[in-house]
Amino acid sequence: MTVGDESSSKVEMEDSLRAEDADLGQKLQDRQTRLWLMPLLLGTGLGLAIAFGSMGILNHRPTGQQNAIAKPPAKLKPSMTVTVATVETASVARTLNTTGTVAASDLIPVLPQTNGLQIKKIPDNIQEGAFVNKGDVLAVLDDSVLQTQITQAKADMESKQADMASKQADVTSKQASVSSNVAIVKQRQADLAQAQARLEEAEKNYQRYQQLAASGAISQQELDTRSYTVKTARETVRVAEENVRSTQANVGGSQANITIAQANVNKAKADVRNSAAKIGQLQAQLAQTLVVAPVSGIIAEKLARVGDMTGVPPQTQVGNVIGGTQKLFSIIRDGKLQLQAKVPEIQLSLVKVGATVEVTSDLDRLVELQGRVREIEPMVNDQRREATVKIDLPPTKLLKPGMFARAAITTSSTLGMTVPQKAVQTQPDGSVIVFMLSGEDIVRAQKVELGEPLNGNRVEIKSGLKLGDRVVVKGAGYLKDGDKVLISPEG
Template identity: 70%
Template sequence: MSDESFSESEAEELVKVEEDSFKSKPINKQTRSWLIPLCGGTGLGIAIALGSMGILSYLPARQQTAVANKAAPKVNPAMTVTVATVEKTRIARTLNTTGTVAARDLIPVLPQANGLQIKIIPEDVKEGSLIKKGQVLAILDDSILQAQISQAKADVESKQADVASKQADLASKLANTISNQAIVQQRKADLAQAQAKLEEAEKNFRRYRQLAVSGGISQQELDTRSYTMKTAKETVRLAEENVYSAQANVGSARANTSSAEANINKAKADVRSSIAKVQQLQAQLGQTVVRAPVSGIVAEKLARVGDVTGVPPQTQVGNIIGGTQKLFSIIRDQRLELQAQVPEIQLPQVEVGASVQITSDLDHRVRLQGRVRDIQPLVNDKRREATVKIDLPPTDLLKPGMFARAAITTNTTIAIAVPQKAVQPQPDGSAILLILSGADTVRAQKVEVGEPIDDRLVEIKSGLQLDDRVIVDGAGYLKEGDKVRVVSQAGEQGSRGAGEQGRNN
């Protein structure tokens, strides 16, 4: 303020001196009147300049005074951190192995009719397609079957006409048999009449012979009676022969009838055979439509339009099953399995039903939960490994033939685990954890680290106590004795209610 006051008074004094100077020279007033405004303006400019200099020197002083008057801030902790409380957790011990993804149930689709050309394959039927049971996979050319069916039907009609002809012949044979049977009856009647006449002639002959002995009649009369008796006997003999002959005719007629019946039966059998052939061809006609036997995914498409069923191309010689060409392969219900190889010395650790974690080196999205379904009884005598079949859940990330890793759960145990990023590796190969001592002080603790449990947690074998508070976020920037401020508990350990965690064996 003193600099500003001095400057202003000095300027006023200079202006006053100039005015007095002008007043003391009245003679020159008229001649030098133009100097008055000039001197006044000059003095005013000097006053303004001096005032400005005072103001400029005054402002920094005020700012320094304001900064000096501010209260000194409180010293903050070194860093804001999060902590995790050390707790027990259940760890699943696992056996790591590798294997190949395969179809659990691969169903071959074979043609039911051989020798037919493949006419149509729907565009939506290709490898990897999802299909349903009964869906059309291919249509075969049925023109040959249609011609065979027409010929077989004509043959049936011809055989049926032959049956009708033979039935008419049978009716004729039956009529002849009946006629011969009537003749037999007539001959028998003639025989009975001849036998009656013979009996009468014999009686007469015996009576006349007694009369001839007594002389009642002549010898000639007796000879006549004897001749009549002999004639009657001959008549009886002829009648018997006629009966036998008629009976023979009946037997022959019956034989002809039986033969006619046999011919009819054979003709009817021929008709049935022809009808069966028609039905077989019609069934084959239905088989010209190849349908999916099960629902699933098309794993292989071996058929091509123009191929003849039962006659595979040279490139598909290995796709013959039971003498029939395989057209497609279907993975039933999309079910896959991992065929993992396990050394024989580790087989006792694996149990059917054990949980398995499936991963892939090529696709990190693959994190599937499988289960051991079967352990093959045979061990490879060269590699000393057995195949363990692991059921996989339905997925689009894995395909048959792909490589995958499996962590088979062998047992579970209780251990201490902390977040991996809380562990601070040391140059000598050891590791430390920064533990919160009291409310805000950092303490370094050397620990023995076990194997990683998963991508978040690691097992601590020794060096920690339950309920210790381990610094997680910010641990890499701290040292022992630093002051910190805890904002929240780290949620990364998740040991409470987290269930089983995996650990490599």
């Protein structure tokens, strides 16, 4: 055998060995597969045998026994306990919806009673939004100049009072002088009467002596003596009369002096009164250095600042000058607010004074106030064709002047179907449903159309329900259509 033949023989043997190995491996794999499938096939066959056997047995049982073995269908259990309410009729208010601005019903400006004084102090509690009572001190003005003027006026009045006392003493003196002169007049009048009596006696004696002289009973010398006596008596009377006139003139002069002195006293009294009036005026101005609240209410504006001069507003407050006087504060009388709502001209006839109004705010859900129409302004805006309706608001801290609010003005009332507000469920698509009872304990979702909200947390139903229908209230938010419920006796 050649070398080539040997090589060829080796190759053939290797191929034969590889073929045998391959056959052996396939046989081992097939055997393992058969071993794995055997239990599965046995189990399946056993299960089928049992099943067919059971069917055969059942086919031979009576019908009643078959029904007894069959399981009954499961009963629907209640999903939850709910309360229900009946659709009822109630008075429904028809409203006109509008908007407006909150304002003060009566805004009172606080002005200084004295200009040209510096604001010295403002109490700490005087702030915007604070409530003050009538007479509360809002600001204190500097009174030092007034105090000095009052001191000077009091000193001047004391001087005038002293002068008046001196004038009054002079009047008393003049009155004493008059009394004295009157006494002298009386004395002179008495002297005159005595002189007149002597003259009369002398004249009678002279007449008698003239008769005696004519008869020669007395001498001419003696008659001349009696004549001289008469002349002396007459001169005495004349002097006495002059004395009376002189003393009477003195009395007149003294009385004139009294009049002058009394006039001086009156003038002095007038000076004293003027001084007292000036002091009173200064004291009144001193009282005016206390700026007090003219009414009770809420401070809406605080424009005064310590250091400002009254009557000389800062440049930033030029618009706050009223009648030439700077406004220091403004007060909402009694804290009363009003809503100035705008109503179109074509709907104005629907609004009546005294109508109730529901006031709400988009910014604060807590604002749910009931107001009342107080006044409808007679003028209609010629550009927007709107009128302003003034609505009185109840006391509240939720609204402030300048805020925006909504108003639902009651225009009329009628009967309508109503359900509790909690029975109404708003859906994602914006529709509204209620769950009404179908039978005794199954609920069905029912779309409804809402009307006006009512007091007592009820709402009007325009369509979708009828009187007497029962709707779920408590628990409605957790139900779905077709649920079985247990009705609570609370409803």
